[in-house]
Amino acid sequence: MISDDTKELEERSDFLEATQIQDWFISGEYFENIQSKLTGTGAKLLVGPRGTGKTHQLRVAHYKCLNDKTKPVSLYISFNRYYHLEPLLSRAPNAIKVFHTCVSFPKNWTV
Secondary structure: OOOHHHHHOOOOHHHOOHHHHHHOOOOOHHHHHHHHHHOOOOOOOOOOOOOOOHHHHHHHHHHHHHHOOOOOOOOOOOOHHHHHHOOHHHHOOOHHHHHHHHHOOOOOOOO
16 A cells, blocks of 8 residues: 555646646756756657656746746646546557547637
8 A cells, every 4th residue: 555655756747736846846957958958949759758757847847938938938738637548549449539539629618
């Protein structure tokens, strides 16, 4: 059984408030270099295993861009609520169609 102390160390950045994201950011040359690249212009792709800080770094960069008008416009979209669909990719022949159905825009949204 996982204790409450262990759960505290397993926070997912998807579920943290903006202030927590910024407060929990560890500054240093390595991380500042990542932030510099993420807040530069152009599309970015971060690849790595779950739990390595990709989302955290992206959200820190997102808030930096929101708070600094000299940075590029930032749009952060999370698909974390669709993780339960991942097993379908290997089991269901119509997995992609199911995913697209689940993420289609609700009728009351405007794009």
